[in-house]
Amino acid sequence: MxxxxxxxxxxxxxxxxxxxxxxxxxxxxxxxxxxxxxxxxxxxxxxxxxxxxxxxxxxxxxxxxxxxxxxxxxxxxxxxxxxxxxxxxxxxxxxxxxxxxxxxxxxxxxxxxxxxxxxxxxxxxxxxxxxxxxxxxxxxxxxxxxxxxxxxxTEENEVLPDFAKKSNGRWIIPMAYTLAQPQNGLKLPDNSIRQFAYVMQIKPLMQKI
The missing domain is CATH 3.40.930.10 (Mannitol-specific EII; Chain A)
Known part of the structure; x- marks a missing residue:
């Protein structure tokens, strides 16, 4: 050890x-x-x-x-x-x-x-x-x-993971990951730590705040 x-x-x-x-x-x-x-x-x-x-x-x-x-x-x-x-x-x-x-x-x-x-x-x-x-x-x-x-x-814009959730007894696994860079006034909620996943190729909604 x-x-x-x-x-x-x-x-x-x-x-x-x-x-x-x-x-x-x-x-x-x-x-x-x-x-x-x-x-x-x-x-x-x-x-x-x-x-x-x-x-x-x-x-x-x-x-x-x-x-x-x-x-x-x-x-x-x-x-x-x-x-x-x-x-x-x-x-x-x-x-x-x-x-x-x-x-x-x-x-x-x-x-x-x-x-x-x-x-x-x-x-x-x-x-x-x-x-x-x-x-x-x-x-x-x-x-x-x-x-x-x-x-x-690792670069600042390196891919970061957002982990899959368990839904109806099945794991929904992220297919790819990306770090959200706020653009055009769009930002992710603070509690997401500026990350989101392309889960099964569906983008989670970004919110304007």
Whole structure:
């Protein structure tokens, strides 16, 4: 296991990497990630339940073998310091039906600064060869370095994800993502963090404010 503190964008992050994790389901992965965060004084043990609650509200599978579980906003008081627990799962674990995660990045962030982490991961999503290497490497430092390098290379207009919602028992998965840049007086509501998804090629409505 590798533990280090790294400045990532606007965040000072504790980064914890655990290789060769074995898990039968995502609940077990969430519990293992929480344990790593607890052992490093980053979160309260109750944060595990917060991440599980998030899974009932939204799909945290980012795509291409990466999942990013995180707690619900009202439980941010359970976070002691900003951190990520990165679990490599070479055999994979089913996150949702048809979605297999090989790397899980559990995020504990007290502010909306976690958007910086999402930018970091979108850079990796565009490099399948690098992802496959990270899914199998026995070098924890390679994973940390790849994440931080991707963050530095991400442009301000980089694609950002807005996660799918569960509707009538089915996941609605975003087909592509984009960062909304206000133009001609159009802006997204503040609580959307200026993001929206092309979900099944249907654009969510932008509002004039």
């Amino acid at each position: 590798l533990v280090m503190k790294q400045t990532n964008g606007e965040l000072d992050l504790v980064q914890i990497v655990q290789l060769n994790v074995s898990a039968s389901n995502k609940e077990t992965v969430i519990e293992q990630a929480t344990q790593l965060l607890v052992e490093n004084n980053c979160v309260d043990p109750a944060f595990a339940q917060s991440m599980k609650e998030r899974e009932t509200r939204a799909n945290t599978f980012l795509g291409r073998g990466i999942a990013i579980p995180h707690g619900i906003a009202e439980d941010r008081h359970l976070i002691k310091q900003d951190a990520v627990a990165i679990l490599q799962i070479p055999q994979g674990v089913e996150w949702n039906p048809g979605q297999i995660a090989y790397m899980v990045v559990a995020i504990a962030a007290q502010t909306d600064g976690h958007i910086t982490l999402l930018q970091t991961l979108t850079g990796l999503l565009q490099n399948d060869e690098q992802l496959q290497q990270l899914f199998k490497t026995d070098d924890e430092q390679l994973i940390v370095t790849s994440l931080n390098n991707s963050s530095e290379e």
